[in-house]
Amino acid sequence: xxxxxxxxxxxxxxLLAFLALLxxxxxxxxxxxxxxxxIQILLYASxxxxxxxLGGYCGQVSFGHSVFFGIGAYGAGMAVVKYGMxxxxxxxxxxxxxxxxxxxxxxxxxxxxxxYFAIATFAIVEIFNRLFMVWYxxxxxxxxxxxxxxxxxxxxxxxxxxxxxxxxxxLLFLLVFGVVRWIERNRxxxxxxxxxxxxxxxxxLGVNSAKVKLMAMALSAFLAALCGAFFAQYNYRVDPPMVxxxxxxxxxxxxxxxxxxGTFYGPLLGAALLIPLQExxxxxxxxxxxxxxxxxxxxLIIIVVVxxxxxxxxxxxxxxxxxxxxxEGGE
Amino acid sequence: xxxxxxxxxxxxxxxxxxxVAALVGTSVxxxxxxxxGTLFPLTGPVALAGQRCRAAVxxxxxxxxxxxxxxxxxxxxxxxxxxxxKIVLIHADHQGKPDVAKSEAERLFDQEKxxxxxxxxxxxxxxxxxxxxxxxxxxxxxxxxSSGALTERNFKYFFRMAPTDKTESIExxxxxxxxxxxxxxxxxxxxxxxxNTEFGKHAAEEGRMxxxxxxxxxxxxxxxxxxxxNLNSEVQTLKAANPDAVFGACLGGDxxxxxxxxxxxxxxxxxxxxxxxxxQDPIIAGQLGEDANYFMGGTxxxxxxxxxxxxxxxxxxxxxxxxxxxxxxxxxxxQEAVALFVLAQAIEKAGSLDxxxxxxxxxxxxxxxxxxxxxxxxxxxxxxxIKAMSMLTQLQGGEYKRVFPVDLADTEPVIPMVPWxxx
Numbered sequence: 001x002x003x004x005x006x007x008x009x010x011x012x013x014x015l016l017a018f019l020a021l022l023x024x025x026x027x028x029x030x031x032x033x034x035x036x037x038x039i040q041i042l043l044y045a046s047x048x049x050x051x052x053x054l055g056g057y058c059g060q061v062s063f064g065h066s067v068f069f070g071i072g073a074y075g076a077g078m079a080v081v082k083y084g085m086x087x088x089x090x091x092x093x094x095x096x097x098x099x100x101x102x103x104x105x106x107x108x109x110x111x112x113x114x115x116y117f118a119i120a121t122f123a124i125v126e127i128f129n130r131l132f133m134v135w136y137x138x139x140x141x142x143x144x145x146x147x148x149x150x151x152x153x154x155x156x157x158x159x160x161x162x163x164x165x166x167x168x169x170x171l172l173f174l175l176v177f178g179v180v181r182w183i184e185r186n187r188x189x190x191x192x193x194x195x196x197x198x199x200x201x202x203x204x205l206g207v208n209s210a211k212v213k214l215m216a217m218a219l220s221a222f223l224a225a226l227c228g229a230f231f232a233q234y235n236y237r238v239d240p241p242m243v244x245x246x247x248x249x250x251x252x253x254x255x256x257x258x259x260x261x262g263t264f265y266g267p268l269l270g271a272a273l274l275i276p277l278q279e280x281x282x283x284x285x286x287x288x289x290x291x292x293x294x295x296x297x298x299x300l301i302i303i304v305v306v307x308x309x310x311x312x313x314x315x316x317x318x319x320x321x322x323x324x325x326x327x328e329g330g331e
Numbered sequence: 332x333x334x335x336x337x338x339x340x341x342x343x344x345x346x347x348x349x350x351v352a353a354l355v356g357t358s359v360x361x362x363x364x365x366x367x368g369t370l371f372p373l374t375g376p377v378a379l380a381g382q383r384c385r386a387a388v389x390x391x392x393x394x395x396x397x398x399x400x401x402x403x404x405x406x407x408x409x410x411x412x413x414x415x416x417k418i419v420l421i422h423a424d425h426q427g428k429p430d431v432a433k434s435e436a437e438r439l440f441d442q443e444k445x446x447x448x449x450x451x452x453x454x455x456x457x458x459x460x461x462x463x464x465x466x467x468x469x470x471x472x473x474x475x476x477s478s479g480a481l482t483e484r485n486f487k488y489f490f491r492m493a494p495t496d497k498t499e500s501i502e503x504x505x506x507x508x509x510x511x512x513x514x515x516x517x518x519x520x521x522x523x524x525x526x527n528t529e530f531g532k533h534a535a536e537e538g539r540m541x542x543x544x545x546x547x548x549x550x551x552x553x554x555x556x557x558x559x560x561n562l563n564s565e566v567q568t569l570k571a572a573n574p575d576a577v578f579g580a581c582l583g584g585d586x587x588x589x590x591x592x593x594x595x596x597x598x599x600x601x602x603x604x605x606x607x608x609x610x611q612d613p614i615i616a617g618q619l620g621e622d623a624n625y626f627m628g629g630t631x632x633x634x635x636x637x638x639x640x641x642x643x644x645x646x647x648x649x650x651x652x653x654x655x656x657x658x659x660x661x662x663x664x665x666q667e668a669v670a671l672f673v674l675a676q677a678i679e680k681a682g683s684l685d686x687x688x689x690x691x692x693x694x695x696x697x698x699x700x701x702x703x704x705x706x707x708x709x710x711x712x713x714x715x716x717i718k719a720m721s722m723l724t725q726l727q728g729g730e731y732k733r734v735f736p737v738d739l740a741d742t743e744p745v746i747p748m749v750p751w752x753x754x
Contacts, residue, residue, distance in 0.1 A: 032441040036434055133527045134554065141532040141554070142480075143429075145458060159466045235430045237459050239529070242429055282431075283438055286373065287422030 033283070035162040039234070041275045042169045043227060046176040048255035048267035050223035053180060055253065056262035057189065058216040059196030064105070064121030065224050065252045067128045068098040070243035072225025073232040074132070077144040080155075080233075087156050091229035095222045102221030103214055110213050125246055132240040143239025144232075156233045165234055172230055176223050177268075183219075184264060192216055196262070224252070258304055260313025269312040274301075364419040365412065365684065367392070367671065368439035370432060370450035370460055373424035376558050377583055380612075380663060381452050384474065385422055386653040387664040388449050391671035392418045393649055403642040405676050405699045412678050418671070421445050425456045432456035436463040446684065447472060449670050452663070454478035455529035461489045469686050470693075472674050473714075474667030475631075477607055478533045482715035488690050490710055492666040492673070492703070494719040496534040496606060499629040500541035500578070503604045506723050506735045507576055508545060510602070516746050518601055522551035522574030524565060526585055531557075534580040534606045542578075550574050557585055562592045570598040579605045579628075587615055590622055594751050601747035604628060604723070611662045616726055624728065625748040629721040631662035631704060633731035636722075639739065642701030662721070665702055673698045673708050 047069065055061050075094015076087040083090075109120045133141050149155050151164070158164040183189045191212045194202035199209045232238040242248075259270025281296050308314040369388050371381035396417045399407040411417045421443045425432035432451055439445045440463065447470040451457040457476040464471035465486045472490050473481065479495040510516040521542040525531035531554070539549050551572035553565045566589070569577065577600045581589050586609025593599060605628035609615060613633070616623045630636075637644055643660065646668070651657045660668070676699070678684065681692040697709040697718070707718040723735040725744050732742035 033438045036437065130556070133556070141527040142529055143455070145462075145480075147484075231430075235433050235459060236462055237429055237433075239429065239455065241528075279434075282424065282435075283442070286424035286426075286435075287369075288373075 032162055033279075035166055037276055037279045039162060039165050039169050040279060041271045042166075042173045043230060043234075044251065044255055044275050045268040045271035046169070046173045047224060047227045047252055048259065048270055049176045049180055050220050050227060051252040052256050052262065052267050053183065053192070053223070054213075054216045054220040056256055056266070057180075057183070057192040057196065058213060059262075060110070060213060060216070061118045061253070062121045062217075062220075063118055063246065063249045063253065064124040065220070066125055066244050066246070066248035067105075068102055068221035068224040069228035069231070069248060069252075070128065070132070070238075070240070071098040071101060072228030073238045073243045074138055074144070074228075075225065076156075076229035076232045077146075077238040078138060080146055080149075081139070081144040086154055087229065087233055091226060094229055095225040098225035098228075099218040099222040102217045106214060106217045110210060110217075121249075122246070125244060125249055129240050129244045132244055139239070141239070143237060143242070146236035157236070168233075169230060172226060175226070177264075179219070179223065180264060188212070188215065193262075254301070256311075258301065258311050260311035263311075263313045266311055266313045273304075273312065362419075363416050365416050365678070366419050366421055366443060366445040367674075368421045368423060368436075368443060368445035368448040368450075370423045370425055370435055370439065370448050370456075371452050372427040372456070373422070375427040377427055377452065379614075380583065381424075381427075383654055383658065383661065383664040384450075384452055384667040386650060387474075387660065387666075387668040388671050389420060389653055390646060390650040391668040391675075392420050394646060395671070395675045402645050404646060404672060404701050406672070406679065412675055413682065413684070416684075418675070425451055425453075425460070427453050427456060429455050429459045433459035433463055436460035440464070440467050440469055446470075446686070447674060449474065449667060449674075452476060453528075453530065454481060454533070457481060458529070461486065464488055470674065470690055472670035474670040475607075475663035476530075478529055479537060480529075480533060482711075482713040485713050488686065489714040490670070490673075490693055490716070491714055492669045492708065492716050492719065493631060493663075494629070494721045495715065496530075496537040496580075497541075498719065499606055499721060500534070500537040502629060502721065502723060502735075503538065503576075503578060504541045504545050504547070506604070507547065507602065509735065509737070510744065510746055514744075514746050516575075516601060518575040519548065520550045520572075520574045520576070521547045522553070522569050522572055522577045522600065523549060523579075524551075524553045524555070524569060524577060524589065525580035526557040526582060527554040528557055530582075530607065531580040535578070538578040538580075538606075547576075551577075555585070557582065559585060559588065562588050563596075565589075566592040566596050566598070569593075569600075570596055573598075574600055576600055576602040576604065579603060579610070580607065581605070581609045582607065583609060583612070583615070586610060586612075587619060590619055590626070594622055597751055599748045599750060602627065603748065607663070610726075613661060614656075614658060616729065616731075620729070621754055623726050624754070625725060625745050627723055627725045627734070627744070629662075630724040630731055631719075631721050632660055632665045632702075633662070633724060634659045635724075635731045636704070636733070639733075640701065640704065640706075646702065660702075669700055669702050669708065672702065673700060 051065050072094040075090040079085040079090025080087050112120055151158050191207050194207050195209045195212050203209050255270035255274055256267050260266030369385050371384045373381050394407050396411055398410045423435040423439055425435050449472045451460050454476040457473055461471040465488050470488050475493045477496050479497045482491055507518045511518055523535045523538055525535040542549055551569050551574055553568050555565050603626045610628035611630055647660050677689050677693045681689045694710050697707055700708040704720045705718050708716050709718050711717045722733055724731040725734045733740050734744040
């Protein structure tokens with residue numbers, strides 16, 4: 001127990017050191033494309049970590065998170081485009097709405113178990129996508145396009161440099177990872193893992209599994225929606241296929257699985273591998289056409305998942321165990 | 332052992348590919364070149380159309396860079412621009428996604444240092460990509476994206492060659508009025524069927540406004556998700572409303588599915604008029620065979636227009652060699668070639684590579700464009716080509732016959748469409 005505590009502290013300090021170094025990257029790397037890749041890594045790591053609360057720690061695999069992501073994106077988009085406001089209140093309202101929608105949707109869905117729950121969340125994405133496509137108050141299929149406005153933190157828009165976006169997404173990253181770090185060490189974290197390992201057993205020990213799952217869903221949706229608001233601000237546009245699609249939902253799931261489901265560092269490792277691969281392969285090979293970049297992207301995912309189904313964290317654990325064994329053998 | 336060998340081999344292939352790509356990207360850095368980015372959907376649901384658009388821009392670049400005295404297009408006789416500058420194209424793929432289009436436009440300008448971009452086919456992708464260009468005060472030449480909203484933004488660096496959905500909608504309604512007057516067609520009601528995207532929605536809105544402005548009643552408004560595998564309920568809705576004319580905005584495979592579903596349900600309106608591709612794609616028309624006949628649509632170019640646009644045929648031979656399978660220009664791809672030809676003329680006339688000077692030159696002049704119907708290109712504030720024309724054609728015997736406007740027509744339209752049972 002003593003050893004475990006020491007190693008957790010070490011990991012946390014390591015993360016803090018890593019975060020302290022991150023703000024230096026824009027200064028070190030002048031290229032706006034590299035900054036774009038760094039922003040994408042932090043954004044997708046945050047999205048995956050938000051999903052990890054429900055899918056990883058609580059064991060409820062949801063393919064519907066693009067709905068909550070989209071509601072957050074529309075919150076910011078509606079505030080800016082429809083009402084000419086700054087995006088902050090829209091982002092917050094969007095996040096609260098996403099959490100409320102998540103609770104309303106998941107209350108009946110949580111009665112389903114395993115694959116059936118996952119299938120139900122698939123359907124929810126399609127329902128919301130179609131709904132937003134024909135809901136003209138939110139722009140329908142035409143979506144919401146930002147017009148030129150003042151740059152800076154007030155409007156959370158920058159045109160000439162990505163520096164502001166970088167620090168913005170870094171704050172989001174700290175918030176999402178900080179919340180998960182807090183959950184991990186809090187009673188809620190133990191409840192979530194208990195439900196994941198065996199709902200009946202957890203209930204027999206006094207855990208209110210329905211309440212725990214709803215809390216995880218609401219928190220996960222709230223944080224995913226904040227990521228969506230950032231996405232809209234970053235792209236100056238939001239429309240249903242951009243945000244409320246199975247494609248986007250799969251990114252939440254894929255990054256976490258690749259990095260390591262239910263682990264603190266998994267989403268960051270998954271994003272750090274997948275996003276640069278996606279962006280650089282498209283940049284170098286996308287112009288050739290024929291989807292060479294997508295083929296390489298797909299191959300890598302297959303290799304990692306076949307080689308180690310527990311993702312990158314599984315590979316790291318394997319190396320650690322091997323090193324420990326050889327050390328013990330040497331002694 | 333085998334596993335380790337496989338892993339090393341894969342790594343070697345990946346590193347080699349990246350190195351080759353990097354070398355290709357840097358080999359032209361020191362030459363006297365004007366880098367132009369192309370940004371099209373090279374993968375995704377409309378990849379074929381995007382690849383054809385890219386081939387069209389490559390065709391224009393080849394004509395501009397090399398002496399082709401045999402071609403009757405501006406700048407063909409000389410080699411390059413501004414006393415020795417050559418155009419180098421840097422291709423990018425936006426996959427049909429607006430967020431990717433935005434980031435790829437940024438990469439093309441910031442990393443690849445392109446001087447201008449030609450693109451981007453999908454209106455929803457053109458919007459954010461051209462927004463980036465406007466921010467950076469760099470020129471964005473848009474060939475065929477048809478959403479009217481693109482040129483309603485008062486951008487100074489955005490130029491679009493093709494007619495908008497609004498222009499085509501007005502033309503559709505003029506045609507219906509004409510057949511009512513001269514052919515006693517009895518068209519009173521209109522139905523709309525469109526893909527639920529930026530393009531489809533905008534086209535349908537323009538179609539509705541144009542029809543209602545002239546007193547036609549819109550009795551059906553049917554949207555579908557692009558890439559649908561079944562359009563039975565959509566066609567059933569149309570059949571139940573039974574409009575006399577249908578305005579369709581269906582791309583690629585969706586158009587094929589729509590036509591086949593109508594055949595399956597044994598229903599046709601008196602007139603079916605289509606925006607943009609699908610109808611205009613000669614490959615799709617070929618696949619549909621006899622079923623494609625008697626449908627109509629706005630057409631910027633078809634090989635059957637040879638006598639109206641005599642300069643196209645020779646340029647088209649170069650284009651055909653760049654497409655696989657080899658195809659002639661279509662209404663969309665030809666506009667992308669026009670975009671680069673017009674930009675090249677403006678650079679030459681401006682005598683400068685200052686984007687603001689070239690943009691002002693583009694606005695201030697009328698440009699020769701033998702690859703455009705009408706032969707001229709000129710831009711209104713906002714960047715719309717005010718000389719853009721499209722003609723209404725009807726597929727008869729597998730050929731695009733010119734039917735409207737009357738002064739350019741070569742064939743009488745078949746009205747109403749021949750029922751499925753009598754074909």
